[in-house]
Amino acid sequence: MGSISLRNAGLVATDTLFSNLNFVISDGDRVGLVAGNGRGKTTLLRAIVGQGELTSGDIVRSRGLQVGYVEQDMPKASMGLTLYEAVLEALPSADRETDSWRVDVVLDEFEAPEAMRHLPLNQLSGGWQRIALIARCWALQPDALLLDEPTNHLDLGKLYQLENWINQAARNIPVIIASHDRQFLDATTNRTLFLRPDTSHYYALPYSKARAALAEADEAAEAKREKDLKEVSRLRKQAAKLTNIGINSGSDLLTVKSKYLRERAEKIENAVLSLHKERSGEIKLGNSGAAAKVMLAMENVDVTTPAGDKLFRIEKLHIFQGDRIVVLGRNGTGKSQLMGLIHRAMTGSDTPGVRVSPQVVPGYVDQAMSFLPSKSSPLDYITGQFDQGDQRSKSLLAAAGFPVEKQERPISEMSFGQRARLGLLALRLLQPNFYLLDEPTNHVDIPGQESLEDEILSHGATCILVSHDRSFVRGLGSRFLLIDGKKLKEVDGPEHFFVAMSAETS
Template identity: 75%
Template sequence: MGSISLRNAGLTATDTLFSKLDIVIAEGDRVGLVAGNGKGKTTLLRAIAGKGELTEGEIICSRGLRIGYVEQDVPAGILDMPLYDAVLAVLPETDRASDSWRVDVVLVDLEVPDDLWQKPVRELSGGWQRIALIARCWIAEPDALLLDEPTNHLDLGKLLLLENWLERAARNIPVIIASHDRAFLDATTNRTLFLRPGNSAYFPLPYGKARMALDELDAAAELKRERDMKEVDRLRRQAAKLTNIGINSGSDLLTVKSKYLRERASKIEDNLNELHKERSGDIKLSNSGAQARVLLAIENFDVTTPDGRKLFRIDKLHIFQGDRLVLLGRNGTGKSQLMGHLHRAMTGQDVPGIRVSPQLNVGYIDQAMTQLPNKLSPLAFITGQFDNGDQRSKSLLAAAGFPVEKQDKPIATLSFGQRTRLGLLALRLSQPNFYLLDEPTNHVDIAGQEQLESEILAHGATCILVSHDRSFVRALGSRFLQIDGKRLKEVDDPEGFFAATVAG
């Protein structure tokens, strides 16, 4: 029976990320690993896989346990290899000729289309590259599986494919999944570990139910802290009162009792637990508002590829102030093409068929954050783009999760999560009244996703969203447009689209 045990495990970088972690992950345990960006998830997975170390404690695996680890990045050495060869290369060289059939089995099991098998990994979409990494891991027949952000770059179809594959193929082995996708965690895990600097929390529940249990735990901890602080205040006031009476009456007994009360207050204070707060940086938005009721009107418009190939047609569509419109469609149907056409029209270019209110001020981010100048530093970008001055810009960056030492480094060196936060900060500072958001939650941790949802709702922001994050779509959408064949149609909710995607 395979298992992974963590005993007093801890990790300290500049700050303590987690400590005193004691859990056992056994066969059939599928653990969702949840923490903010840069809070130790990847380091813990690497340590379990034998590719890194913790600063304290130990990791004990069952004798002979073969651990499969799927990292976030594609190894540079396989980028120019055909997909088939990249998977085959994992096998011992002496076995490749006789066991090449195993590559076929894995690729078929992961539903990789035949026409991709001989395509260089570099030319695959980001989603198929993720599937390729999983195939490379699975062909080695691991006894335990570690997945680091496996849903990055996956469209909804591949995401659901992965959910089904995990349920079918990895059901009876220990699995640990680090992910910010709440719906994916709910579908694939039966346990949840929330990494925290103090007391990490481990529940035998999938993410949604575990999150409710964690909120109850945090609420109880906050209530206890408030009661303890009141008790400390009461004891100190009582001690001061007894001290004064003791001095005035010359009573040594009252002085001793006063000392005892102060010591008791100090002991309670020393044992007060700091309440956990996610500190990956605030996400804030704004809405400069507009008087116009209709901000965008589209009539008789064909969405086309850059070479002019028609993807679908919009007969008539009006977007009103306050609409939160979600665009639904499989990959390749033209969602990003439409977003590009809209952005061009909103930034002053003539796009026949699209009418934009003169009051509209667009804030736009795309999946790759192409609006960020990679060679500049965050500080140079923010100070150059917005008239806030050095000191104000430094404060804004710090609040968004950029410590001073990262503010002068090139944007290209930042993690994807940090780049997204920088893009969202720039979005806010541009003071838009219309948000055009293409996969805005890519690489953003759960706390950040929830902040983004809250900000859009709180400001009554008008927006068009493209997202494969089902939790995000369900939380925000007020109108839903689905690309169906060669037409765009409005639907009541996204559930029909989700169900049809599951069905294939």
């Protein structure tokens, strides 16, 4: 029987990340860990595994419990290893010769093709690098499993495969999953911890049901807060009235009673709950508008690899103003190549078969936010690229979740979540009317995803979207294109594709 207990756990960095945290996770418990970017998820996981310390409280693990921790990134020193070697490297050096069979067993579990096992990690996709991280951990046969953003860079097929694996291979041990993928949390967890600075909330429910319970708790807390503040106001008015009467009448009794009422008001005010607000930063977009009805037209266009190999053909496609198009397809079918081709056509490259309205102002975001200058600081980038002025740039960055003291640090030192928010701020400042979004929610927290979705919907922006986030796809798409059989065809919705991908991995 394995268990991990947190007792009055707290951690203070620049701000309080969490405090007075108490919960127990045992065999069969699969906990979704939910919080905004930079609000303590990774820090808590590191503390549980013994790679960091709390500011207060204790973490108690069952005697002899071996905790496996899957971090967000492969160590740079391992990137030159083959997939097989990278998993083997995780085993104790003394056991690698005798226990190498474990590597094959684990890679079989994740259906890694034989040829791929002998390719260097730096030649594999981000999704396979993520699978390699999980395989390295699982080869050690842990008694508990901690997963930090396991779905980032996974295509839909691998995402379904990971869901099945967690629900089968890891179903009998304690599991904690830090993730921003709402559908994934619903599919893999049976408990949810909402990590907050003051009062965290722990529910024996998967994410969506827990989110509803949290909303009820927050609503009740808001009602109690308003009631308490009204009582504080009433007591102070009464105290002031008694003070005036006491002074005019010379009554010491009324003065004492007035003091008592003020002290009671202060006590209630000090106990009033400070309601939690997500402080990961706002995401704002816009739509500079256009009069054109057809924003983009494509006819008899071949989408190819960088080497020129044909991936699929577009026979005829018109994209109208206000369309929110989701591109579906298996990994490697050419979704990102399509986005790149359209972006090149919109930025002046001669692309046969593609007609772009002269009114189009494109805004393009790729998966890696590669347009961000890593050696620059956020402040230098925003002031230099968008001519916003120093004070205006500082205000924009602060609103996007960058405190003043972090605005001049190199972008290369920022977390992936911070880079995503900086990239989306830059997208806003371009003032586009046509968005090209290739996996825009990678590393963006749940409030940020919902804000991005709301912004696109409320501004009526035209966009083409590639995403593995099923909740985001369902909430945003108005038209759906599927790459299948080396052709692009329009389909009624994403559900048949989702079902087909799920069936392939079950």
